[in-house]
Amino acid sequence: xxxxxLALIAALVCLCSCQGDxxxxxKKSGGEGKEEEEITDNGLGIEIDGSFEDWAAVDPTKVASAxxxxxxxxxxxxxxxxxxxxxxxxxxFEYDKDSVEELLEGDKLPIRLCLNVDGEFTSGYSNYFLQSxxxxxxxxVGAEGKFIDFDxxxxxxxxxxxxxxxxxxxxxxxxxxxxxxxxxxxxKEIFNGAAAKTAxxxxxxxxxxxxxxFYTSAWGELSNMPNGAVTDDNTEGWGNMLTxxxxx
Numbered sequence: 635x636x637x638x639x640l641a642l643i644a645a646l647v648c649l650c651s652c653q654g655d656x657x658x659x660x661k662k663s664g665g666e667g668k669e670e671e672e673i674t675d676n677g678l679g680i681e682i683d684g685s686f687e688d689w690a691a692v693d694p695t696k697v698a699s700a701x702x703x704x705x706x707x708x709x710x711x712x713x714x715x716x717x718x719x720x721x722x723x724x725x726x727f728e729y730d731k732d733s734v735e736e737l738l739e740g741d742k743l744p745i746r747l748c749l750n751v752d753g754e755f756t757s758g759y760s761n762y763f764l765q766s767x768x769x770x771x772x773x774x775v776g777a778e779g780k781f782i783d784f785d786x787x788x789x790x791x792x793x794x795x796x797x798x799x800x801x802x803x804x805x806x807x808x809x810x811x812x813x814x815x816x817x818x819x820x821x822k823e824i825f826n827g828a829a830a831k832t833a834x835x836x837x838x839x840x841x842x843x844x845x846x847x848f849y850t851s852a853w854g855e856l857s858n859m860p861n862g863a864v865t866d867d868n869t870e871g872w873g874n875m876l877t878x879x880x881x882x
Contacts (some may be wrong), residue, residue: 677719677881682819684781684810689726689817692717698844698876700860706871707864708857710737716844718880723820723838725809727846727859734814735779740851743776747786747807747818750843750875751829751836759791762858763845763875764868768836769829770796770847771807775816784809784818788825790832800828840882843875 678696680688689697699715702708710733715726725747729737737743750758750767758766773786786807788800800806806825809818822838829836848856860873 678717678724680717680724680817680819682724682808682810682817684812684817686726686812686815686817689715696881698878700873700876702857702859703861703863703871703873705863706861706873708859708861708871711846711848711857711859714846714859714876716876716878718822718842718878720840720880720882721822723822723844723878725818725820725844725846726815727848728815731814737850737856738776738779738781741777742774742851744772744774744849744851744853746847746849747771747820748845748847748875749838751838753841755843759796762847762870762872763860764862764872765843765875767791767843767845767875769799771820773802773807775809775811781811781816784816788828790829790834790836792832792834797832799832800824804828840880842878844878845873845875 678692680692697715697717699713701713702711710730712728712730717724747770748763748767749769749771750765752768755765758768760766768791770789771786772789773784775781775784784807785802787798787802788806789796790799804824805821806828807818807820809816811817826837829838846859848859850856858872860876861871862868862873864871
């Protein structure tokens with residue numbers, strides 16, 4: 635993987651997490667020019683701006699999703715969605731609307747994006763989902779009563795421990811929330827650039843698996859999504875990770 639230039643990273647971040655801006659006539663009116671093409675021609679039409687109508691407009695066959703199992707252990711998170719194109723991975727989730735205000739009152743609201751990228755499900759970390767996974771991206775989506783911008787640290791599971799592959803502040807992910815909903819964008823090129831330099835190099839291809847773990851402010855268990863019904867064979871109510879196929 636070639637070394638990313640600062641200019642390229644800045645361009646990718648702008649494309650991934652551009653804000654709604656009524657003064658940007660080219661973006662809003664569909665005017666001619668390269669800028670409009672770069673912003674909208676991403677295969678899915680999702681903007682990370684804390685407005686979620688664009689998710690409803692995406693072809694549902696292009697989105698992997700899961701709702702909380704009514705016979706599971708968790709009800710604080712109602713739904714997650716994950717989709718991807720060749721450049722980005724998009725995550726969406728919604729908390730229970732009656733509990734999100736209380737959850738946000740803490741000094742943070744941690745999550746972990748969980749990813750399996752090698753198509754092999756017995757190595758990696760084996761807890762909380764029915765498949766093992768290789769990477770987590772850990773960060774917080776809330777603080778002091780409100781949603782905050784998402785920034786995460788990338789960890790890889792190596793030799794039975796979590797090793798930092800990319801520290802926060804490197805534009806790997808961005809996110810916005812409003813009401814009881816939140817959305818995140820991950821830049822594949824930054825992810826693959828970091829994952830190629832670890833002791834066990836990996837790359838995210840067109841098909842991968844994803845799940846999200848949710849915590850309280852004090853790192854108490856809040857939810858695993860997807861989750862499953864609690865049974866004699868699945869006493870923890872773990873679920874199958876979502877399989878995501880990138881739009882080409």
